[in-house]
Amino acid sequence: MISRRRFLGHAGALATGLSLDRSMFAAGFALPPEALDPAKLEPYVDPLPLPSVLKSTGTHPDPEHPGKTLPLFRVTMQEIHQKVHRDLPTTRLWGFNGSVPGPLFETRSGQGLMVEWMNQLPQKHFLPIDHTLHGAEASAPEVRAVVHLHGGRTPSKSDGYPEDWVVPGKSLLYHYPNRQDAALLFYHDHTMGINRLNIYAGMQGLFLIRDEREDSLNLPRGRYEIPLMLFDRFLQSDGQLDYPVSPDPKSPWVPEVYSNVMLANGKLMPYLDVEPRPYRFRVMNGSNARFFRLSFGNLSEMNIIGSDQGLLPAPVKAKRMLLGPAERTDIVFDFSAHAGEKILLKNDSFEIMQFRVAPAASTQPPATSTQQGSLPPALRTIDRIPESRAVKTRRLTLDEKMNLVQESMGMMLNNTPWHAPVTEKPVIDTIEIWEIVNLTEDTHPIHLHLVKFQILDRRSFDVFLFQDKGELRFTQSVQKPGPEEMGWKDTVRCEKGHVTRIIVPFEGYTGRYVWHCHLLEHEDNEMMRPFEVVEAGHGA
Ligand code: C2O
Ligand code: CU
Ligand code: CU
Numbered sequence: 001m002i003s004r005r006r007f008l009g010h011a012g013a014l015a016t017g018l019s020l021d022r023s024m025f026a027a028g029f030a031l032p033p034e035a036l037d038p039a040k041l042e043p044y045v046d047p048l049p050l051p052s053v054l055k056s057t058g059t060h061p062d063p064e065h066p067g068k069t070l071p072l073f074r075v076t077m078q079e080i081h082q083k084v085h086r087d088l089p090t091t092r093l094w095g096f097n098g099s100v101p102g103p104l105f106e107t108r109s110g111q112g113l114m115v116e117w118m119n120q121l122p123q124k125h126f127l128p129i130d131h132t133l134h135g136a137e138a139s140a141p142e143v144r145a146v147v148h149l150h151g152g153r154t155p156s157k158s159d160g161y162p163e164d165w166v167v168p169g170k171s172l173l174y175h176y177p178n179r180q181d182a183a184l185l186f187y188h189d190h191t192m193g194i195n196r197l198n199i200y201a202g203m204q205g206l207f208l209i210r211d212e213r214e215d216s217l218n219l220p221r222g223r224y225e226i227p228l229m230l231f232d233r234f235l236q237s238d239g240q241l242d243y244p245v246s247p248d249p250k251s252p253w254v255p256e257v258y259s260n261v262m263l264a265n266g267k268l269m270p271y272l273d274v275e276p277r278p279y280r281f282r283v284m285n286g287s288n289a290r291f292f293r294l295s296f297g298n299l300s301e302m303n304i305i306g307s308d309q310g311l312l313p314a315p316v317k318a319k320r321m322l323l324g325p326a327e328r329t330d331i332v333f334d335f336s337a338h339a340g341e342k343i344l345l346k347n348d349s350f351e352i353m354q355f356r357v358a359p360a361a362s363t364q365p366p367a368t369s370t371q372q373g374s375l376p377p378a379l380r381t382i383d384r385i386p387e388s389r390a391v392k393t394r395r396l397t398l399d400e401k402m403n404l405v406q407e408s409m410g411m412m413l414n415n416t417p418w419h420a421p422v423t424e425k426p427v428i429d430t431i432e433i434w435e436i437v438n439l440t441e442d443t444h445p446i447h448l449h450l451v452k453f454q455i456l457d458r459r460s461f462d463v464f465l466f467q468d469k470g471e472l473r474f475t476q477s478v479q480k481p482g483p484e485e486m487g488w489k490d491t492v493r494c495e496k497g498h499v500t501r502i503i504v505p506f507e508g509y510t511g512r513y514v515w516h517c518h519l520l521e522h523e524d525n526e527m528m529r530p531f532e533v534v535e536a537g538h539g540a
Contacts, residue, residue, distance in 0.1 A: 036235040043269040051104040060114040085268040088239035094201035102205025109211035118171040127197040130253035136193025151185035156511025162192040182211040183310035196520035220280040231286035232259040256289040271354040276339035288520040306330025309452040309488030311379040316483040324445035326518035393433040411527040424531035425540040426506040449513040452488040455481040456501040
């Protein structure tokens with residue numbers, strides 16, 4: 001019997017009558033160790049780890065302002081061994097500066113910085129590379145890395161283009177000007193063809209930008225503000241990471257990875273001691289493919305105050321919060337009414353972590369409105385961009401394609417492979433509408449580098465008619481984004497059978513960037529395309 005959970009087909013693959021045969025690996029492969037059953041571990045024995053805040057190691061000339069300097073940070077990518085649970089042996093991971101998730105950057109809007117990302121990983125990968133994927137050919141070095149700051153308005157040269165990877169022993173010196181609003185960003189590996197494996201191995205961390213507007217709101221801060229990166233992973237009973245593989249050893253790629261083992265800041269079922277007062281949670285979904293639907297306690301009310309690119313116009317009261325891969329949310333949860341209780345953070349009915357609420361607050365909280373549990377009614381002004389300001393509307397499809405080598409369903413953007421010439425060339429300082437037509441059976445979190453955008457709407461349409469005749473016929477009225485999506489975004493959930501429209505100001509820098517699905521298995525297998533921001537007169 002094979003106890004390891006393997007991916008055995010995809011809804012789409014089954015629908016086309018393709019079957020993936022389990023017996024194929026029962027024959028020629030050694031059976032891997034058993035899968036870890038998290039229900040057999042004692043929950044809530046480890047404190048929630050909090051990422052350490054990075055300190056600069058010196059200064060470096062500012063690439064934009066001769067004569068000035070910027071703080072320099074040095075970050076190494078290394079193999080590490082880290083405990084994910086008290087009762088498990090250490091787990092082999094790839095982290096930044098010795099931890100998974102990596103250390104926390106904290107800076108202010110407009111305060112630029114330089115980072116030297118040093119690849120000190122081993123020469124061999126420990127997760128299953130698929131050499132049939134574009135960019136991961138057997139001729140390419142096995143271990144490669146490049147770092148992208150997700151949500152950053154970053155010059156193209158420092159954006160971590162997927163082909164700009166470096167091998168162990170080499171490093172990249174990147175410049176992050178951070179001329180953007182306060183927000184929770186994150187950095188992660190972005191290497192062509194193996195990005196899903198590098199991130200699965202642990203290569204991601206959080207990056208906070210602060211600004212005056214945020215300061216003025218007196219939101220919970222210091223030890224009352226908790227960065228929280230959530231991701232699922234398959235673990236073996238010996239604590240080691242297990243990345244699922246297809247039955248074909250020549251092409252181990254699988255279309256999606258979902259596990260029942262969920263980690264919070266790299267720990268399995270940790271706890272956090274809290275006081276009976278409001279806390280601010282800066283939450284990011286670092287899963288390869290899992291969507292979280294988060295709730296506190298028995299659907300206790302939380303306040304959602306921010307999304308990918310910073311604060312919402314106003315707090316939104318909610319009992320659940322849906323968070324796709326790479327999306328961020330900013331939640332204020334008030335433990336005041338729960339003194340002495342234990343409150344769980346859950347993904348639907350699955351428990352992620354526990355909060356142990358002390359019987360009393362440690363100090364008398366200052367008498368600001370926030371700290372008494374009520375938030376300011378307005379957080380910031382976000383003007384909705386009128387559609388009339390868009391100079392161009394692009395219709396872009398999300399497509400399924402049968403991959404005969406991998407015998408499974410792959411995904412593409414606009415039916416165009418990664419290496420085809422650039423087709424999207426927005427002009428700097430113009431606004432465009434991107435109309436994303438999802439022809440697949442999945443929800444895809446679509447992310448654009450460089451920009452922040454607003455979600456206009458979603459609308460279901462007749463997929464067959466579109467595939468047959470290229471005609472777009474809507475089948476329902478428009479759905480406006482929910483109030484928790486009314487801020488600035490950089491990643492949008494594109495639901496199956498829907499057209500999702502976003503309105504995007506292309507600002508900041510010209511140059512080459514990428515847009516892609518943030519389901520990492522899709523991204524690594526052609527669901528990514530370049531786009532290029534160009535000067536006026538060169539648009540396409
Ligand atoms: Cu999280 Cu290309 O990005
Ligand atoms: Cu990004
Ligand atoms: Cu996708």
